[in-house]
Amino acid sequence: MVIASLRAELVGLWRARALLLMMARRELAARHAGSALGVFWLYAQPLLTIAAFYLVFDVVFQMRLGSGAPTRAAGIYLIVGMVPWIAFTESTSRGMMSLLEAGGLLQKNPLPPVLFPARALMTSAVIYLPLTLLLVAAYAPLHRFSAALLLLPVLLFLTLVLWFLIAYALAILAAALRDVVQIVGFFLGVGAFLSPVLFPPAMFPQGLAWVLWLNPITPSVLGFQSLLLSGDVPGAEVWIGLACWTVALAVLLDRLVMRSREQLVDWL
Amino acid sequence: MERALSVAGLSKLYKLYDSPRARLRALLTGRQTHRPHWALKDVSFTLERGQCLAVIGDNGAGKSTLLKLVAGTLQPTAGRIDRGGQGRVTAILELGAGFHPEFSGRENLRFAGALIGLGEDEVSRLEAEIIGFAELEESIDRPVKTYSSGMAVRLAFSLVTAVEPDILIIDEALAVGDQHFQKKCIERIAAFRRNGCTILFCSHSQYHIRQLCDAAIWLDGGSVRLLGPTEMVLAGYETHVRALDAQRSASAAAVSASTRKPLEAGRRGAITSVTVTPLAGGDPPVLAGRDLTVSIAASVSGDEQPNFGVMLEQARGVGITVVATHVDGVAPRRGDDGTWTATVTFPELPLHSGEYVVSAYLADSLGMVIYDEWHQCRRFVYTSPARLPGLVTLRHVWA
Numbered sequence: 001m002v003i004a005s006l007r008a009e010l011v012g013l014w015r016a017r018a019l020l021l022m023m024a025r026r027e028l029a030a031r032h033a034g035s036a037l038g039v040f041w042l043y044a045q046p047l048l049t050i051a052a053f054y055l056v057f058d059v060v061f062q063m064r065l066g067s068g069a070p071t072r073a074a075g076i077y078l079i080v081g082m083v084p085w086i087a088f089t090e091s092t093s094r095g096m097m098s099l100l101e102a103g104g105l106l107q108k109n110p111l112p113p114v115l116f117p118a119r120a121l122m123t124s125a126v127i128y129l130p131l132t133l134l135l136v137a138a139y140a141p142l143h144r145f146s147a148a149l150l151l152l153p154v155l156l157f158l159t160l161v162l163w164f165l166i167a168y169a170l171a172i173l174a175a176a177l178r179d180v181v182q183i184v185g186f187f188l189g190v191g192a193f194l195s196p197v198l199f200p201p202a203m204f205p206q207g208l209a210w211v212l213w214l215n216p217i218t219p220s221v222l223g224f225q226s227l228l229l230s231g232d233v234p235g236a237e238v239w240i241g242l243a244c245w246t247v248a249l250a251v252l253l254d255r256l257v258m259r260s261r262e263q264l265v266d267w268l
Numbered sequence: 269m270e271r272a273l274s275v276a277g278l279s280k281l282y283k284l285y286d287s288p289r290a291r292l293r294a295l296l297t298g299r300q301t302h303r304p305h306w307a308l309k310d311v312s313f314t315l316e317r318g319q320c321l322a323v324i325g326d327n328g329a330g331k332s333t334l335l336k337l338v339a340g341t342l343q344p345t346a347g348r349i350d351r352g353g354q355g356r357v358t359a360i361l362e363l364g365a366g367f368h369p370e371f372s373g374r375e376n377l378r379f380a381g382a383l384i385g386l387g388e389d390e391v392s393r394l395e396a397e398i399i400g401f402a403e404l405e406e407s408i409d410r411p412v413k414t415y416s417s418g419m420a421v422r423l424a425f426s427l428v429t430a431v432e433p434d435i436l437i438i439d440e441a442l443a444v445g446d447q448h449f450q451k452k453c454i455e456r457i458a459a460f461r462r463n464g465c466t467i468l469f470c471s472h473s474q475y476h477i478r479q480l481c482d483a484a485i486w487l488d489g490g491s492v493r494l495l496g497p498t499e500m501v502l503a504g505y506e507t508h509v510r511a512l513d514a515q516r517s518a519s520a521a522a523v524s525a526s527t528r529k530p531l532e533a534g535r536r537g538a539i540t541s542v543t544v545t546p547l548a549g550g551d552p553p554v555l556a557g558r559d560l561t562v563s564i565a566a567s568v569s570g571d572e573q574p575n576f577g578v579m580l581e582q583a584r585g586v587g588i589t590v591v592a593t594h595v596d597g598v599a600p601r602r603g604d605d606g607t608w609t610a611t612v613t614f615p616e617l618p619l620h621s622g623e624y625v626v627s628a629y630l631a632d633s634l635g636m637v638i639y640d641e642w643h644q645c646r647r648f649v650y651t652s653p654a655r656l657p658g659l660v661t662l663r664h665v666w667a
Contacts, residue, residue, distance in 0.1 A: 022382045026368070033370035108361045109383050110340030177292040259295050262343045263283055267291070 003250055005258040009168075012112040020115055024122040031123075042127050046086055050131075053078050065200065070229040071142075080139070080228050081197030081221045083131055088163060088217050089188045091124035095167020096184055099175050103268030113264055117168040125160060132156070139228040146231025155227065155234065158242050159220040165249035166216060172256045175267045196221050216245045271352060272466035273315040273338070273435055278347035280308040280333050280490075307333040309490045311347070315483075317434075320467040322477040322498060324505050325487035326512075331470045332439060334487065335361065338468055339437050352466075355434030358384065360425065362439070369413035373404055373423055376412055380427055394430045401452070402426035422449055429456055436460055437468045447536040451637040458636065474502060475629075475638055506587060514584065537568035537639035540607065542628045544646045552583075552623060552647035560650075563611040566630045566640065574639065576600055576610040577629035582622060583647060588660070594635035618661045621652045 013020065032038045057063045057075030064072050071077050098116035099106070106113060132152075140149060174180040192198055195215045201222070204212065212218045219241030223234040260267075283302035285291040290301050308330045315321055323331045336342040338349060339359035351357055366383050367376045377398060381391035391398075399408050402422040412420060429436075438457065454476070461467055461480060471477055477484065477498060484501035486494040494501045543563045548556035560580075568574045577592035593600055593610055600610040625647045630640040654661050 018387070019382050022379065022388075026371075026379050030368055030370065033368075105366050105383065107336075107341055108359070109366070110357075110359075111383065173292065173295070176295045177288045179288070180292075255298070256295060259298060262281075262345060265342060266282060 003254040005261070006250060006254040009112070009114045009257055013114045013118055016112055016115055019111075020118055020122065023115060023119045024126065027119055027123045028126060043131070046083065046128065046131055049086065050079050050083065053082060066203065070200065070225055076139075077200070077225075077229065078198065080135065080225050081195070082192075083128065083135060084159070084221055084224055085192050085195065085197045085217060087124055087128035088220075089191075090128075091121050091163050092167055092170065093185065093188060094124065095120035095163075096170035096174050096181060098167070099171040099264070099268060100178075100181075103265075106265050106268060113171075114168060117171045118164065121160065121164050121167055129156070135228060140231075142229065143231025146227075148227055148231050148233045151233060152227055155220065155223045155238075158246070159223075162216060162220070162242060162246050162249065165246065165253050169249060169253045169256055172253075172260050172264065175264060176260065191215055191217065196225065213241055216249075219245065270317040271314060271350075272317040272319070272355070273352060273468070274348075274350040275314070275338065276312045276348045276350075278308060278311045278334070278337060278349065279306060279345050280330075280337060280342065281305065281345040282307050306490050308337070308487075311485075311487070311492055313485060313492075313495060315466050315468075317352075317466055318461065318464040319483060320461055320469055320481040322481035322484040322501075323468060323470040323487065324477070324484055324501065325493075329487040330490040331487055332361075333490075335359070335437050335439050335468060335470055338435075351435060356385075356431065357435045357437070358428055358431075358433035359437040360428055360439065361437070367412045367420060367424070370411055372411055373399075373408040373415070377423070377427060380424070384428055386431065390431075398423075398426045398430045401430075401456075403449075418446060418449075425449075425453055429453075429460075432460055432463060433465055435466045435468070439470045440472070447637060447639055451536075451632055454636045455634075473638070474506075477502065479636060510586065535639065536570075536572070536632070536637075537566055537574055537630050539564060539566045539628055539630050539640045539642050541565045542626070542642055542645050544626055544648055547648060550649065552649055555617070555648045555650045558616050560614040560617045561611060562613075562626055562628070562646075563609065564628045564630070565607050565609045567607055568630075568639070572633050573602075574600060574608050574633065575631045575635045576608075576612075577631060577635075578612055579627040579629070580614075581625050581627070581644070582659070583625045584623070586659070588619070588624075592629070592631070592635060594631070617650065617652075618663075619650055619652060620654050620656070620658055620660065621650060623647060623649050 028039075028042065032041050035041060037044075054075045057078060058073045059075075063074035065074050065077055095117040098120045099113055102113075102116045105111065106116075136149065136152065140146075170180065170184055174184075194211060195217050196212060197217070201209055201212060219238045223238040223242075226232045226234040226238070282305045283294075284305050285294065285302050293299065294301055311330075311334060313321065323334060325331050333342065336359075337344050338351075339357065339361065341359070341361070366380045368379070371379075374395070377395060378388060378391055382388070386394075399405055402419075402425070404419060404423055407415065407419065412423075415423075436457070457467070458480065467480065469477065469481055481498045483496065484494075484498045484505075485492060486501050486505050494504050541564070544555075545561045545563070546556045547553040562578050564576050564578070566574060566576070575592060575594040577590060579587065579590045581587045591612055598610070600608045602608055625644045627644050628642045629638055631638050652661075
């Protein structure tokens with residue numbers, strides 16, 4: 001059957017869910033081990049970034065976006081796209097490195113490799129999902145708690161599924177060829193410019209708007225902007241974009257898992 | 269008998285690519301551009317509950333690959349491994365993996381326990397026992413980064429062996445910690461074995477293999493060269509190693525007269541002298557008589573009564589015999605200064621003429637842990653009255 005290898009991975013992941021939770025908890029604890037403020041730092045960095053955007057764009061410079069933008073204040077607009085973008089870069093880069101970093105463990109313990117990219121995604125989710133709820137609380141008054149916000153959990157779930165597929169596929173590719181880390185690192189550095197994170201799609205040159213859809217973050221960011229900024233149900237292009245990316249990556253990942261299963265641990 | 273582990277037609281292919289780029293291309297396109305390297309070819313064996321199989325062979329023979337396949341960390345290319353149902357499989361492949369240096373020993377136990385399939389409540393239940401066995405009561409709440417490598421290894425061994433497995437896989441792990449802890453490790457493994465645990469054991473210590481294993485598998489270039497009772501396989505392998513040694517250097521005979529080591533901190537005992545009598549002059553000296561006598565002296569810390577062993581080999585050829593005090597039920601004597609001594613005599617030495625070499629061993633009270641060895645430390649030439657070809661004159665009767 002189609003994507004049988006991927007399904008087997010997911011079943012293995014479900015069986016090892018207790019271990020996954022344990023690993024995620026330890027990963028978070030390890031990130032602030034030895035620091036005085038502990039868990040505060042996990043949330044401080046993104047919170048400070050959000051505060052900086054607001055202060056710089058909306059308070060100090062009072063920048064305004066042109067027509068065609070869902071909101072006038074540049075800072076308010078930026079934050080909605082920036083939070084998922086930062087979460088995406090973090091979960092993708094950590095997910096991509098997860099297998100390489102787990103080489104020692106995987107060679108000595110019979111563990112399913114899928115645990116490690118899943119852990120990377122899970123730790124990012126633990127940090128950024130509460131921040132997203134904070135954004136909802138801050139933005140909902142803009143459109144008086146529009147009923148469309150009920151679609152937010154669906155959008156979040158689909159986005160996480162897509163990010164998991166990306167993280168695992170990149171982890172296998174990075175294990176096969178370390179150069180993947182450099183190439184993806186470059187993309188994560190400039191990818192925000194090829195997305196609706198910084199500018200509304202209407203501001204992109206007419207003939208080039210399609211380039212945005214080559215970025216897997218585009219459908220999710222457009223969805224968040226619709227829900228949070230204007231309280232509208234995201235358009236069909238958001239759902240179709242997410243579906244296309246998810247299906248394509250599921251098929252790719254299935255092939256990668258099937259072709260690498262027997263040797264993956266040897267490459268680490 | 270209950271079958272505990274059965275391996276059939278097990279093979280492992282490593283795909284060697286000319287470059288990582290070729291590997292990525294193969295991964296993306298599914299095209300096969302690799303050179304095949306068979307690390308293991310068609311290995312089959314069956315172990316019953318309580319059996320212990322030694323895995324021996326030269327470096328690169330596929331020993332570690334076999335152990336990792338049975339442990340499940342590597343996936344086989346072909347063949348089947350039946351681990352006898354849902355039994356617990358514990359692998360001691362390399363100890364200490366998975367400890368995070370910033371966390372305390374106690375915190376690390378929870379996580380490392382989860383990695384080997386122990387639930388949190390199980391680790392809590394076993395915690396005191398694990399810490400006690402590792403002798404880390406004082407330092408268990410300190411970060412692991414402050415541990416010595418020996419302490420980390422002790423904690424790891426103590427954890428992975430806290431629950432008695434159905435199948436235990438050991439890769440050269442007996443050389444952990446100081447001799448005192450090594451002794452505890454070996455005793456624990458021997459106890460598992462008595463309780464019916466099936467063991468797959470890879471070691472370079474022929475002594476431990478003989479003590480623990482009832483069967484052995486000799487791997488050569490990934491294939492089974494010999495599989496059978498320990499003694500038979502070891503004898504075949506020893507002959508192979510001697511032939512290799514002889515090939516490698518014609519000067520192998522000029523091996524240093526002794527490999528003695530000083531009594532370092534942490535050592536439980538050391539041989540202090542080995543004497544062969546009666547010797548006349550010459551290089552190597554000539555045995556001046558028909559009785560061969562070997563005396564060994566050693567110092568051992570504490571009040572433990574040690575055991576001695578003596579091995580006699582042809583200088584260029586085969587091993588002839590090993591005798592040991594614990595096997596013969598003899599207790600070494602203790603002198604007033606605390607030195608332990610034992611003397612063994614081979615009366616009417618039944619050997620034919622040739623050059624021979626003696627090795628001496630010092631072991632613990634159970635004859636399990638080797639505290640010291642003087643490998644091939646004394647040589648002598650023996651001239652036999654027998655004027656026939658052969659190695660020994662066996663006791664015989666004509667009808």
